[in-house]
Amino acid sequence: MSQAAEKEKVDRNYRLLSHFKKDRDGAVIVALAGMHGNENYGVAAVRKVNELLEQSGGLTAGEFLGIAANMPALQKRVRYLDEDMNRIWYPSILDKIRRTPTGKMLTSERQQIKELLKELDPYILQSEREVIFVDLHSFSAPGGLFLITPRGERSDKLVGLSTPMIFGIDDALQGTALRYFHERGHTAMAFEGGMHHESRTLTNMVAFLLLLSERFGLIQPALLKDFGAYRKHIRKEAMHLPQKVELVYKHIIEPEDQFVMRPGFENFQRVRKGEWLANDESGQIFSPCEGYMLMPLYQDQGDDGFFIVREV
Ligand SMILES: [Zn+2]
Incomplete structure (x- = not known):
């Protein structure tokens, strides 16, 4: 084997975190981990699910595939190297990526x-089987777990997974993988498991993947x-959180803003209209409305300062 072929094989071993296939007809769950390289608990969670499935003799039906997304960023533990990997999933950009030879890529x-598309395209491009894409993330503030998914009948299948469902963020964030998979006709979601590098975030992610696998008949x-134990854990985590919320406000950060979130905000913390939330170059930033705080930004990389959501 040539050195290049050898390297490609090693790389692929790292990328493919888990793959179980029971049959050709059942649902397929495709779990993406580490789209943002500092959110490496997604990788650990898929590995843990892989271990649990191995111990229990695999799946009852269907297929489970776990893949690491942004490997160089995962290695460096940064959100991204050149550009946010979860903001460029537009059909035209993906088409260009498919056509551009390796080595001539811009970033x-x-x-x-x-x-990634070498692994995903067989699932993205087929319509015979039910494919469920779950993109695993974590965030920089404390507070509860949640699920981002587009409105519609496909999201009805995700009700009752012990996780608050957030609608409207998929519209507000352009170019996400979730949006792309949804538009290709698949069930798609981003699962935000908790704060980066907190042990319960990992447990939440494992629990959610198991509940999702049960929901679509992959495991018993x-x-x-x-x-x-995992089901009990995630139920407890979500017990005090609202079931369904929708986006009412998003604060966008521009490069020259010098945005700084005020300390102490958590996911699902209630905020009042007019409450002082953050500062930037132009002064104080106040909440334009009442609602729950979501994903206040406490890290350097990222373009979204915070979101405000309200119960549906
Ligand atoms: Zn993320």
């Missing part, structure tokens, strides 16, 4: 998407070790 993230709880 590291586009190169990563090209590699009775056959899977610790399923009950």
Whole structure:
């Protein structure tokens, strides 16, 4: 084997975190981990699910595929190297990425998407089977877990997974993988498991992947070790959180803003209209409305300062 071929094989081993295939007809769950390289608990969660499935003899039906997304950023533990990998999933950009030869890609993230599509295209481009894409993320502030998914009948299948559902953010964030998979006709979601590098974030992610696998018939709880404990854990995590909320406001950061969130905000913390939330170059930033705080930004990389959501 040539050195280049050898390297490609090693790279692919790192990218493919888990793959179980029971049959050709059942649903397929495709879990993407580490789209943002500093959110490496997604990778750990898929590995843990892989271990649990191995211990319990695999799936009851369908297929489970777990893939690492932005490998160079994961290695460096940064959100991204050149551009946010979860903001360029437009059909025209993906088409260009598919056509551009490896080595002529403009950014590291586009190169990563090209590699990723080699694994994903067989699932994206087919319509015979039910495919469920889940993109695993974590965030920089404390507070509860949640699920971002587009409105519509496909999201009805995700009700009752012990996770607040947030509608409207998928519209507000352009170029996300979730949006792309949804527009290709698949069930798609981003699962925000908790704060980066908190151990319960990892547990939340594992629990959610198990509940999702149960929901689509891939596993039977009775056959899977610790399923009950994971379900109990995530129910407790979500107990005090609203079930369904929608986006009412998004604060966009521009490069020269010098945005700084005021300390102490958490996900699902209630905010009042007029409350002082952050500062930037032009002065104080106040809440334009009442609602719950979501994803206040406490890290350097990122273009969204905070979101305000309201119960549906
Ligand atoms: Zn993320």
